[in-house]
Amino acid sequence: MRNTSLCYLMRGGELLMLHRVKKSVDENAGKWIGVGGKFEEGESPEECMLREVGEETGLSLRSWRFRGIVTFVSDEWGTEYMHLFSSDDFCGELKSCDEGVFAWKSREEVLSSLPIWEGDRIFLRLLFEERPFFSLKLRYRGDMLVEALLDGIPIEI
Numbered sequence: 637m638r639n640t641s642l643c644y645l646m647r648g649g650e651l652l653m654l655h656r657v658k659k660s661v662d663e664n665a666g667k668w669i670g671v672g673g674k675f676e677e678g679e680s681p682e683e684c685m686l687r688e689v690g691e692e693t694g695l696s697l698r699s700w701r702f703r704g705i706v707t708f709v710s711d712e713w714g715t716e717y718m719h720l721f722s723s724d725d726f727c728g729e730l731k732s733c734d735e736g737v738f739a740w741k742s743r744e745e746v747l748s749s750l751p752i753w754e755g756d757r758i759f760l761r762l763l764f765e766e767r768p769f770f771s772l773k774l775r776y777r778g779d780m781l782v783e784a785l786l787d788g789i790p791i792e793i
Contacts, residue, residue, distance in 0.1 A: 637714065641685035642672035643700065643721040644763065645693070649743050652693070653750065656736040663713045668741070668750045672718070681719035689723075693738070694731035697723045704770040706759055711777050722763055754781040754793065762786075 645652040654671060656664040673688040675681075681702065689697055700723040708716040730738060741750060743764060747757055755774035762770055775783035784793045 638716045639675040639684075639719070640672055640716055641675070641681050641688060641719045641721060642670045643685050643689050643723060644670040644760075645689070645695065645726060646722060646724040647740060650740040651743065651746055652738060653741045653746060654692070654733060654736045654738055658734060658736050666751060668746070668752050669756070685719065685721050692733045692735065695726045695728040697726045699723065699725040702769070703763055704759065704772060706755070707771070707773040708755070709773070709775040720759060755784060758784055758791070
């Protein structure tokens with residue numbers, strides 16, 4: 637089991653998205669995702685998120701919101717507990733990343749046309765709807781989302 641953090645940086649109606657195209661072995665290869673990564677020993681979810689945002693983007697967050705926990709269960713990649721954050725209060729200069737290419741994308745483009753994980757569409761909608769803190773469990777078979785539970789209750793996928 638892995639603990640990770642993921643943060644969506646928001647600017648108006650846009651999100652900073654990372655197109656994962658640079659690593660040779662990457663469970664997110666070809667997908668667009670937010671900014672994040674794995675916990676280091678002794679880190680809290682917030683410390684991990686702040687470190688990853690700084691390392692990957694060069695930006696510093698002035699404030700953020702802890703939005704939820706997403707449990708990914710995959711027959712290929714195992715189980716991951718992702719701590720989900722968002723921020724619209726940051727400063728600095730965006731730098732290039734060795735994991736992919738950054739681009740600001742509209743909410744509509746992210747949800748409708750970018751290649752993202754199907755479960756990401758679920759939690760992104762929850763973020764956009766300003767849903768209070770939530771727990772989302774997503775079970776995948778390969779790249780296919782086969783089950784989703786929101787706060788322990790099955791939802792339609």
